[in-house]
Amino acid sequence: xxxxxxxxxxxxxxxxxxxxxxxxxxxxxxxxxxxxxxxxxxxxxxxxxxxxxxxxxxxxxxxxxxxxxxxxxxxxxxxxxxxxxxxxxxxxxxxxxxxxxxxxxxxxxx
Amino acid sequence: xxxxxxxxxxxxxxxxxxxxxxxxxxxxxxxxxxxxxxxxxxxxxxxxxxxxxxxxxxxxxxxxxxxxxxxxxxxxxxxxxxxxxxxxxxxxxxxxxxxxxxxxxxxxxxxxxxxxx
Numbered sequence: 001x002x003x004x005x006x007x008x009x010x011x012x013x014x015x016x017x018x019x020x021x022x023x024x025x026x027x028x029x030x031x032x033x034x035x036x037x038x039x040x041x042x043x044x045x046x047x048x049x050x051x052x053x054x055x056x057x058x059x060x061x062x063x064x065x066x067x068x069x070x071x072x073x074x075x076x077x078x079x080x081x082x083x084x085x086x087x088x089x090x091x092x093x094x095x096x097x098x099x100x101x102x103x104x105x106x107x108x109x110x
Numbered sequence: 111x112x113x114x115x116x117x118x119x120x121x122x123x124x125x126x127x128x129x130x131x132x133x134x135x136x137x138x139x140x141x142x143x144x145x146x147x148x149x150x151x152x153x154x155x156x157x158x159x160x161x162x163x164x165x166x167x168x169x170x171x172x173x174x175x176x177x178x179x180x181x182x183x184x185x186x187x188x189x190x191x192x193x194x195x196x197x198x199x200x201x202x203x204x205x206x207x208x209x210x211x212x213x214x215x216x217x218x219x220x221x222x223x224x225x226x227x
Contacts, residue, residue, distance in 0.1 A: 001172070003154065034212030038155070045205060045220060046147075046155065051213035089155050093212060097143065097160045097169045104154040 001094055004029065004102035011108040017078040020105045022090030023071060028100055030071035034093035037066060037075045039086050046089065050075060077107070085109045112136040112216045114206050119221035126196055128223055132189035132206035137216070140164070140184040143209045146191050148202035149220070156202075159191065160209070174200075196225045 005023040012018040022029065022037075029035055035053045038046035048057050050066035053073065063078045073092070077084055090102035118130040132144070146158040159180040160169045168180050179192040189206050203222050207214035 003156075032212075036213035038214075040155075045217040046214070047217070048213060048215050051215075057215065091155075091157075091213070097162070097167070098171075099145075099157040101147075101155040101157060 001028075001098075001100045004090055004092060004100055006088075006090060006102040006105045008103070009106045009108065011110055012077075012080045013110045014080055014082065016080050017076060018080060018107065020075045020077075020088055020090075020107070022073040022075070022092075022102045024073075024092055024100070025071055028071075028092040028094045029068065029073050032093040033068070034099075035066070035068055035073045036091045037064075038089045038091065040089065041086050049088075080109055082109050112208070114208065114216055114218035116204060116206055116218045116221035119204065119223045121224045121226060122196055124197060124225055124227050126225075127192070127194045128196060130191040130193065130204050130221055130223065132191075132218055134187045134189065134206075134208070137208065139187040143211075144182065144189045145207045145209050145214060146180060146189075147205045147207055147214070147217075148200075149205070150199070150202045153202075158204070161189070193223065196223075198225050198227060201225045 037050040040046045053068045054066040113135045115133045145160045161180045177195045181190045203220040205220045206218045208216045
């Protein structure tokens with residue numbers, strides 16, 4: 001199972017909105033609504049930001065939103081803040097209890 | 111609060127074995143499926159293995175199938191990963207993560223396994 005494709009880096013100025021894409025296939029992203037997104041700071045564990053394509057866990061800012069169209073999922077961060085500078089990973093189910101992660105995107109706040 | 115604490119990492123040579131552990135607290139461990147996810151130095155996340163809440167079912171990534179074995183002891187609230195025939199490319203930080211269907215909600219801090227030649 002190949003990793004889902006994400007842009008290596010995305011940048012934006014404070015207050016702007018950015019979108020990170022996550023492209024898979026009809027065997028993963030396109031076939032399941034089990035798409036999730038994770039934020040990771042260097043040396044830290046990943047943190048769940050979005051699950052089931054577009055649901056936000058309690059405590060996650062409403063500035064984070066998710067969507068999906070066909071084989072591509074997206075994470076949008078609106079009102080970009082300095083604290084959003086981190087690595088972001090998408091993840092999709094590939095079948096019963098099996099998963100594949102994206103290649104990861106480094107978000108830089110200019 | 112929910113806590114997952116990994117241990118057992120270290121340095122081994124290629125072909126050797128290592129057993130990782132994950133101690134859980136703060137939630138109904140016996141009611142949750144648990145995964146192992148790894149991250150090679152400077153690289154992305156890779157899903158490794160899953161075990162159902164009652165231990166009745168396991169799934170593995172192709173890269174570790176036949177070499178790694180996931181297990182759990184619900185009475186001790188412990189998860190394990192037995193890693194055999196280790197390769198250089200198995201060098202990574204290994205995270206345990208609890209999982210409702212479809213995503214990973216709680217993660218441990220990780221334990222580093224280094225395989226050297």
